[in-house]
Amino acid sequence: GIKRRGEDKTMPVVLEEAAEVLGLSVKDIERQAIRALLEKELRSMRAEILSVCQKYGVSSWEGMNELIVEDKVEEGKILDDFQQVDHLTAKTRRIQELLERA
Numbered sequence: 827g828i829k830r831r832g833e834d835k836t837m838p839v840v841l842e843e844a845a846e847v848l849g850l851s852v853k854d855i856e857r858q859a860i861r862a863l864l865e866k867e868l869r870s871m872r873a874e875i876l877s878v879c880q881k882y883g884v885s886s887w888e889g890m891n892e893l894i895v896e897d898k899v900e901e902g903k904i905l906d907d908f909q910q911v912d913h914l915t916a917k918t919r920r921i922q923e924l925l926e927r928a
Contacts, residue, residue: 879911
């Protein structure tokens with residue numbers, strides 16, 4: 827990755843100090859930080875999915891797909907939103923898998 831000035835020296839020190847203050851291992855802090863970041867991103871993406879879906883009165887990619895399949899919404903009008911929700915849904919699945927392993 828890209829190294830910023832001073833980053834490679836100060837971060838381990840902060841982690842070590844935080845571990846000492848909190849009575850945790852550096853590994854535990856890193857694990858909790860990764861989980862917190864993934865959970866935050868997951869909530870944000872789910873909120874975005876719901877926001878887009880609500881325009882069409884559904885709550886998920888599957889709901890949007892059903893509208894298209896049943897010809898209840900003109901595909902041209904929903905396509906951009908559908909692709910966005912499709913992308914976000916795939917990304918949330920990957921994040922969920924990471925969370926299960928973290």
